Amino acid sequence: MVMKVTVSNHVDSSMWRLLRSEWFWFCSNPRCSIVYYNNDLGVYFLKDEVRTRVFHKESPGDRPVCYCLSVTESLIRDEIMVKKCCDSLEDIQRFTKAGTGRWCPITNPSGKCCREYLADLIHSILSERPGEPVERRLEELGRSFRLEIPSTPARGGAILLIEGMSCEGCAVAVRTALESLGIQVKGVDWKSGLAEILDMRGYNIEKIKETIEGIGYRVSRIVSG
Known part of the structure; x- marks a missing residue:
């Protein structure tokens, strides 16, 4: 966790109005665009919104x-x-x-x-x-080598194994990306790297992978229900 005073020193003064808590979290994952976040407030500061090079x-x-x-x-x-x-x-x-x-x-x-x-x-x-x-x-x-599992057409729900998440901010980014495709997401757990999808029917698996990779993560396995 980082103090409010830390965040205020590195984000533009125009964003200080969002600092409604004394504590925030810092994401150290180089592939995640989020630097500071507070899930309770729904506040997320992206790399481009932080004045200091991190x-x-x-x-x-x-x-x-x-x-x-x-x-x-x-x-x-x-x-x-x-x-x-x-x-x-x-x-x-x-x-x-x-x-x-x-x-x-x-x-x-x-x-x-x-x-x-x-x-x-x-x-x-x-x-x-x-x-x-x-x-x-x-x-x-x-560690960079991973076993590739061939994807198959999904029926019903599915579990995605996603590489690269290291904090709650990463989980929020993944969930937001999936929901932007119209997908119903039950939950995303950054610790296990799992995302649970309620209904995969009608969605293109390659498009899902492309979307997740576009925000800096990788879908390494899809287990269909």
Whole structure:
């Protein structure tokens, strides 16, 4: 959860009227367009509505990392790959001061210190060095393989297995996308990755997959009723 003051620091002042709670949730899924949300209020702030570039939502390259001290990913990469003066979190903190700020709940869109993801970022960059262990990259590559299940014409209801959801905001996005097609949705559970459809008859499965992929997720399996 993030405080209201955190959200107000990163969204435009014209949207402050929507901040009717002291707490909101932050979505760190890079494929989800939602940054902040509060389901009780029905309030959702999308990436395009947030003034600050969000580390979790940006592509690797020159992402902001430490918001307190304006340290970017490219600066950290330069210290590791070009200057070759850093091999650890401690080195990066000493040379760039990343992760040593004190205003994270306000400056960082996630409301947390960048140390939460800084170590993983450093490890990822180090793994690109020639001769560095690649076990981590192999593990990530292995997770990217999924068994493809041929889709079949749906009759009655169905259960969709959807990859990529990591928060309630993701579930809301998936439900909204399905309902935009006129589909009756009983529920979407982001923890299990399941969406239950009440009636699939008359709907094109490929169109459903295309719609879900269009918002950054993937339908990996459809079990027809």
